[in-house]
Amino acid sequence: DKAPLSKSLLLVLSAISILLTLLFQHYQKFFAYNLQAIKEDFQIWRLVCGRTICLDLKDTFCSSLLIYNFRIFERRYGSRKFSSFLLGAWMLSALFDLLLVEITQYIFGITINSLPSGFLGPVFALFVPFYSSIPRVQVTQVLGHFSITNKSLVYILGLQLLTSGSYIWILALSGLISGICYNSSILKVHRILCVPRWVAKLFSWTLEPVFSSAEPTNEVRVGMGATVDIQRQQRMELLDRQIMMSQVAQMRRQRQQQGGMINWNRLFPPLRHRHNANYQDHRPSEQGIPPPTEVSEEQVARLMEMGFSRGDALEALRASNNDLNVATNFLLQH
Known part of the structure; x- marks a missing residue:
């Protein structure tokens, strides 16, 4: 629930990258993603080092922000499944x-001896479950036509990372392909490339006490080197989260007083006013009640994965006419 693996990747990889850039530049050659040395001299250790540590601080910054945003998958599926996905995506990519690289050389005649280094393949692979399993919720609109959603910033970071190097598109494409293969269970890859339970328990005993921490209860400091826009965005997200938590606490108190159900007339006042004619003495007439809306079980499952109860998910989808985005907005804001 506290995403220790994501935090350890973010902190350890970023720290090593910064140290190599600022203090130990003469050791950078050992972390270069040198394809020629890997293929001709079978230096497998270069494959491991070159595909783990970034030597470009811009790539380090973008990939760290993406790992921070993708920590939602570790909280949803657990550290073992998340680490298995990263391991499988790393090996496949x-x-x-x-x-x-061989296809590019065969078709275009371009010889590529090295690629950008870093933990980039698994990062790009995480865009596959992010696109397929995270609901898109509209936040605002720009110029009245372009929608800004809760996923826009992550895609912008991915685009920035994609355009940071000349051959980084190869890493992005291989990461996306590996993410599709692992996420869709092609050839049962998720059963072969997985972290054993004893390894997961070992790292749970060692990493979790060090990198796990409780959610902050007051304002936290923004990241070093963040721009004014990022700082403002972080403060707005923190404020929204605090408002949401207070609303959730208030909703829970009201649910305990009202018998455990959300007051959907408060959440959807248009529906309440629409059927005012059917209410007499605060009781709906039997003839004026419309038939209940059929709800998709897949959308109910998605809302339940985000932590909502089945009853609340059913009521929200029925009241929103089976619109997942509207139902998610109201469940988060009330």
């Missing part, structure tokens, strides 16, 4: 890196 390493294979696809070599294949794409």
Whole structure:
């Protein structure tokens, strides 16, 4: 629930990258993603080092922000499944890196001896479950036509990372392909490339006490080097989260007083006013009640994955005419 693996990746990889850039530049050659040395001299250790530590601080910054945003998957599925996905995506993307380099050389005649280093393949692979399993909730509109959603900033960070190097598109493409293969269970890859339970327990005993921490109860400091826009966005997100938590606490108190159900007439006043004619003495007439809206079980499951109860998910989807985005907005804001 506290995402220790995501925090350890973010802190450890970023710290090593900064140290190599500022203090130990003469050791950077050992972390270069040198394909020629890997293929000709079979230096597998270069494959491991080159595909783990970023040597470009811009790539380090973008990938760290993406890992921070993708920590939702560790909280949803657990550290073992999340680490299994990262391991499978890392190994598959390493294979696809070599294949794409050979295909590029065969088709275009371009010889590629090195690629950008870093933990980039698994980061791009995480865009696959992010696109397919995280609901898109509209936040605002720009110029009245362009929608800004809760996922826009993550896609912008991915685009920034994609355009930071000349051959980084190979890493992005191999990461997306590996993410599709692992996420869709092609050839049962998720059963073969997985972290054993004893390894997960070992790292749980060692990493969780060090990197796990409770959610902050008051305002936290923004990241070093953040721009004014990012600082403002972080403060707005923190304020929204605090408002949401207070509303959830208030909603729970009201539910305990009212028997455990959300007051949907308060959440959807248009529906209440629409049927005022059917109410007499605060009781709906039997003839004026419309038939209940059929609710998609898939959308109910998605809302339940976000932590809402089945009863609240059913009521929200029925009241919103089976619109997942509207139901999610109201469940989060009330």
